[in-house]
Amino acid sequence: MSEETGIGRTAGTETPMASVQSRHRHEVRPFRGGINMIRKSRICRLVHLIAALAVVVLVANSAFAQVSPIEISNPKLRSAEQEYLPQLQYLQHTIGETQFPLPFVLTRYVGVDPARQTSLDPRGIEFVYFQNRMLLKTSGFYTAAFNSDQLSENERASRTFQEVVVPILGLVGNQLALDMKCDGVGFEIAYHVRAANKSSDFEGREILAVVFDRADAVAFVSASGNEQRQAILNRSGIYVDAKPFKLALGQKDPFNEQTLGPAEAGSALSPLPATAAGMREPSASPRLTPATTSSTSHLATALDLKGASSLPRSPADVDRLQAQYQPQLDALQKDNGAQFHLVDYAPPSFTLYHKQLVLQLTFRNPAAFEKSTSSIYKRAARTFDLFLAPELKALVPKLPIEQIDGLDFSILNDLGNEKDGSEAVEFICPLKSIQSFVEDGITSQELIDQSLVLVNGVRINLHLELVE
Numbered sequence: 001m002s003e004e005t006g007i008g009r010t011a012g013t014e015t016p017m018a019s020v021q022s023r024h025r026h027e028v029r030p031f032r033g034g035i036n037m038i039r040k041s042r043i044c045r046l047v048h049l050i051a052a053l054a055v056v057v058l059v060a061n062s063a064f065a066q067v068s069p070i071e072i073s074n075p076k077l078r079s080a081e082q083e084y085l086p087q088l089q090y091l092q093h094t095i096g097e098t099q100f101p102l103p104f105v106l107t108r109y110v111g112v113d114p115a116r117q118t119s120l121d122p123r124g125i126e127f128v129y130f131q132n133r134m135l136l137k138t139s140g141f142y143t144a145a146f147n148s149d150q151l152s153e154n155e156r157a158s159r160t161f162q163e164v165v166v167p168i169l170g171l172v173g174n175q176l177a178l179d180m181k182c183d184g185v186g187f188e189i190a191y192h193v194r195a196a197n198k199s200s201d202f203e204g205r206e207i208l209a210v211v212f213d214r215a216d217a218v219a220f221v222s223a224s225g226n227e228q229r230q231a232i233l234n235r236s237g238i239y240v241d242a243k244p245f246k247l248a249l250g251q252k253d254p255f256n257e258q259t260l261g262p263a264e265a266g267s268a269l270s271p272l273p274a275t276a277a278g279m280r281e282p283s284a285s286p287r288l289t290p291a292t293t294s295s296t297s298h299l300a301t302a303l304d305l306k307g308a309s310s311l312p313r314s315p316a317d318v319d320r321l322q323a324q325y326q327p328q329l330d331a332l333q334k335d336n337g338a339q340f341h342l343v344d345y346a347p348p349s350f351t352l353y354h355k356q357l358v359l360q361l362t363f364r365n366p367a368a369f370e371k372s373t374s375s376i377y378k379r380a381a382r383t384f385d386l387f388l389a390p391e392l393k394a395l396v397p398k399l400p401i402e403q404i405d406g407l408d409f410s411i412l413n414d415l416g417n418e419k420d421g422s423e424a425v426e427f428i429c430p431l432k433s434i435q436s437f438v439e440d441g442i443t444s445q446e447l448i449d450q451s452l453v454l455v456n457g458v459r460i461n462l463h464l465e466l467v468e
Helices: 034-062 075-083 085-097 153-177 214-222 226-234 262-266 315-340 376-398 431-438 444-449
Strands: 025-028 104-106 125-130 133-147 184-196 201-213 237-240 349-353 356-368 406-414 422-430 452-455 458-460
Touching (some): 075 085, 085 104, 125 184, 133 153, 153 201, 153 214, 153 237, 184 214, 201 214, 214 226, 315 349, 315 356, 349 406, 356 376, 376 406, 376 422, 376 431, 376 444, 376 452, 376 458, 422 431, 431 444
Antiparallel strands (some): 025 201, 104 133, 125 133, 184 201, 406 422, 422 452, 452 458
């Protein structure tokens, strides 16, 4: 998702992507008596009037606002923001003028209610890194207040998807079709949920997060019916309040893995995450990360990096090493990028992984796989055996590894056709294990056993010989 911090923070600070945010519900105690009921009605009308006025102001402002390239520290993201600034401004303006069933406002900070803050950042469109891919992210607040007694979680997510994501995706897909260079599209849409019981009323927040691969984003726009669109959703990343979610269009309940089958369930992109703070820190939930600070972040699991230092690292350590070794990393990218198949849009960078310092490198595997005739396990094994392992003896001596705890290798595999897109296989390895492997001290399987292996953000067990 190197990833950089963004949502739920002020520029230059790191906070724990949420893009999908944990649900927060605010209790409103009931009023008693006729006069109190009148007061309650007036207060409700006043609150909704304030919310409506805030949305009107934000919609008006959002048509003209856009993240400035000079705010972005990452050179690749800054370059993309600069190159496509007119298109981003066009999208900002067009989305601002689009008529949704209910008002929708672009905002960078999906965890803040427009009715409660008049100074929201309306710049809800920007390039971000997520799981080592550069995405065009759109985030905002939909002023729907769904009744949880009448609409299920899947029905609420489905309506938000149909009413907000689909029309915006049509606008974004047109820009992708014009050769805007990015790997995919992400959305974070917040909306309200209301519930009641005998003693109190609740109104809280849900956040729907969706990640499309680039090819799927374009294909979804031109899909002729719900069957084709549902097939695309089944292999995309969908999350409600940080939980993986198998959205079923027009249905009461979501799909489950048994309904989809292992092939479709396993092909989903990794989660967008959620906390009240926004998209961020590696040890928190996975998230889309905006591009404005120098500290990077990364998709993390609930496990610590095996064999790493017991000393916790901080974002300051990341920034220090990045500044210290930036010339060496730039030289590696320039002189050896083609040799090692490093992607040019996600240069090598330091990041935190469960409070451990790792150097993250992203590659594109020159070999292509046929998705229908291979499994994720076989592709991961061959990615290691035939691509990564042969490169390590030449690559590792060129890396600044003196002060880090591990190496994070992310390899993008081409799945053979535009429909299937690509797949990210990630090997997160303790530094001592990598050094031992390079010196022929341990076998490939021993290195794998001492590392973490993820496919599209989902951790797997990998036995190299058994899957060949």
